[in-house]
Amino acid sequence: MCTDSLRDSLVGFLYGELTTEDRRAFDAHLRTCGPCRVEVAELRAVRDDLLGWAPPECRELPSSWTAGVAVAPAPMDRLRAWAPAFGLAAAAMLVLAVSAAIANLEVRYDAEGLVVRTGRAAAPAPVQETTALAPAAAARQAQSVTAQDLAAVTAADLAALEARLLQTFADDAPRAGLQPVGLTSDNPQLSREVRRLIEESERRTRQEMAARFLDIVSDFEGHRRADMLRVQQVLGQVQSRTGAEMAQTRDAVNRLLLVSQNQGQEPR
Amino acid sequence: MSQEIGKRTDEELVDAAQRGDEDSFNELVRRWERPIFALAYRVLGREEDARDVCQETFLRAYRALRGFKGQAKFSSWLYRITLNLCRDWMRRARRTPVSQVPEGMELSDLAGEAPDAVSVEDLVARREMSAAVSKVMAMLPEEQRTAIILKEYHGLTFQEIADMLGCPLSTVKTRLYQGLTVLRRNLQRQNLHAVAAPRPAALET
Numbered sequence: 516m517c518t519d520s521l522r523d524s525l526v527g528f529l530y531g532e533l534t535t536e537d538r539r540a541f542d543a544h545l546r547t548c549g550p551c552r553v554e555v556a557e558l559r560a561v562r563d564d565l566l567g568w569a570p571p572e573c574r575e576l577p578s579s580w581t582a583g584v585a586v587a588p589a590p591m592d593r594l595r596a597w598a599p600a601f602g603l604a605a606a607a608m609l610v611l612a613v614s615a616a617i618a619n620l621e622v623r624y625d626a627e628g629l630v631v632r633t634g635r636a637a638a639p640a641p642v643q644e645t646t647a648l649a650p651a652a653a654a655r656q657a658q659s660v661t662a663q664d665l666a667a668v669t670a671a672d673l674a675a676l677e678a679r680l681l682q683t684f685a686d687d688a689p690r691a692g693l694q695p696v697g698l699t700s701d702n703p704q705l706s707r708e709v710r711r712l713i714e715e716s717e718r719r720t721r722q723e724m725a726a727r728f729l730d731i732v733s734d735f736e737g738h739r740r741a742d743m744l745r746v747q748q749v750l751g752q753v754q755s756r757t758g759a760e761m762a763q764t765r766d767a768v769n770r771l772l773l774v775s776q777n778q779g780q781e782p783r
Numbered sequence: 784m785s786q787e788i789g790k791r792t793d794e795e796l797v798d799a800a801q802r803g804d805e806d807s808f809n810e811l812v813r814r815w816e817r818p819i820f821a822l823a824y825r826v827l828g829r830e831e832d833a834r835d836v837c838q839e840t841f842l843r844a845y846r847a848l849r850g851f852k853g854q855a856k857f858s859s860w861l862y863r864i865t866l867n868l869c870r871d872w873m874r875r876a877r878r879t880p881v882s883q884v885p886e887g888m889e890l891s892d893l894a895g896e897a898p899d900a901v902s903v904e905d906l907v908a909r910r911e912m913s914a915a916v917s918k919v920m921a922m923l924p925e926e927q928r929t930a931i932i933l934k935e936y937h938g939l940t941f942q943e944i945a946d947m948l949g950c951p952l953s954t955v956k957t958r959l960y961q962g963l964t965v966l967r968r969n970l971q972r973q974n975l976h977a978v979a980a981p982r983p984a985a986l987e988t
Contacts, residue, residue, distance in 0.1 A: 519953075526956040529963075530934065532941055561967045565935050567912035568920065570824040575834055576816040577841045578809065 525551065529558055676712055680705075793857040801848055808848070812841050815858060818937060819865050825932045826869045828921055836872060840865045855946070862937070863947050866929065873925075919969040927962035930955055 524541045527533040533541060545552050683705055788796075788810050796814075799807035819840050824833035843864050844851075851860055920928055929948065933939045939947070944955045 522960055523953060523956045526960050527941075530941075530959075557967055558963045561963050561970060562935065564912065564970055565916055565920075565931070565966070567909060568825070568916035568936075569913055570821040570833070571830050573820050573824075573830065573834055573837075576820055577838055578813045578816055 521551070525555065525558075529555065529562070672712060672716065676709070679708075794853065797848070797851065797853070797857050801851075808845060811857070815861055816841070818858070819861055821936060822862060822865050822932065823869055825917075825920065825936060826866070826929060827872060828917065832872060836865060836868045839868055843868075856943075859939075859943060859947060862933070862939075866947065870925075915970065915973045919966055919973065922969060923962055923965060927958045927965070930958040931962045931966075934959060 521544070524533065524537060524544075528538065528541050545555065683702070788806060791799075791807075791810075793811065793814070796807040796811050800811065816837060820833055820837040823836040823840070824830060827833050827836065840861060844861055847864075851857070855863075920931070923931070926948070930944055933944050933947065934941075941952055941955050945952045948955070
């Protein structure tokens with residue numbers, strides 16, 4: 516190889532980045548300079564060899580991670596993205612619980628499995644249940660029993676109210692000559708009674724709803740804790756198993772190394 | 784704007800992405816992720832590292848997109864981000880590039896991408912070739928290796944390489960020349976002959 520400027524020309528020639536003029540000049544040089552011809556040929560061969568280096572086919576390029584947003588989450592973010600699933604599940608449970616409470620349904624998921632009951636029809640059942648359960652849970656059970664009782668009382672109240680109203684109408688109709696349609700504030704005692712009963716019933720319903728709500732929330736919390744615990748246990752098992760496998764592999768490799776070293780020494 | 788997204792130029796896509804069009808940015812990612820991954824892979828020599836750097840490159844590009852004023856080509860801008868990340872990566876890990884037989888590349892995969900009627904011997908030879916080149920490239924000093932990678936596998940001009948690496952034009956040529964010379968010596972030592980692979984268009988994407 517000759518001068519620096521010639522070397523620059525050679526590189527330019529090799530990569531086809533010479534001006535027409537420079538190229539012509541270098542062509543002329545090549546015709547007279549054997550070493551440069553050899554050099555160009557050999558470096559071209561190197562360039563051909565370089566083409567043999569292919570990157571692996573990577574299947575996890577950014578576009579494969581993105582649905583709508585271009586910013587791909589790191590693996591940890593992807594793991595974390597799952598956590599809100601709990602939140603969603605909890606929200607779904609709450610909606611279910613509220614609608615169940617409103618419909619006067621009882622939905623419970625415990626040792627007996629999934630229990631769905633309508634409040635009134637099953638009023639006596641919880642009492643037997645209470646006796647069978649541990650004392651710690653008894654307090655809450657008692658609470659739900661009173662809730663059941665309240666529901667029953669409400670039904671009885673309504674029946675009583677209906678009877679009383681009918682009675683009142685029957686009394687009033689002949690006296691004032693009015694049809695029952697005209698039930699207005701001209702009977703202050705009756706309307707006060709109705710309002711009181713309605714308020715009472717509303718209060719009970721609210722209490723009942725709150726009690727069931729708490730029940731379900733604490734149930735859900737308990738299950739969540741238990742599930743998390745199980746997940747952690749399984750993860751721990753997996754980790755320790757992987758650790759054991761790695762240790763085994765290391766041992767095997769060490770043994771192989773020892774054996775190969777021994778073999779290497781034997782011939783001497 | 785009604786033009787099909789795949790047919791738009793990088794500049795048009797960058798412009799739209801800067802105005803908040805996610806689809807345009809996604810198209811840029813699709814267009815450039817392979818070259819960027821290949822660049823990072825050849826500089827770092829490890830698939831997982833290259834994957835991380837590739838991801839980080841687009842993350843940074845996404846964040847910094849508003850600051851990109853079109854003073855360079857979008858691809859050059861991306862390459863520069865990737866190279867900076869690679870440099871940080873090597874510095875932090877105090878790791879020189881590892882030569883690595885492309886992992887996860889089975890003979891059957893090679894067969895899939897090879898032109899028809901290629902013998903198993905050829906496939907094996909090609910795989911050996913790939914491993915050998917990756918090995919001798921890993922032995923080059925970083926600046927020579929980078930120059931050769933940008934030139935050979937990404938088809939940049941001398942001037943583009945000089946701009947990207949922040950060095951004079953003549954330095955780029957010297958690095959290329961020295962790099963090729965060292966490669967020639969080391970490849971001859973490996974005593975391998977290139978499988979007559981058909982030379983594709985200068986760019987491989």
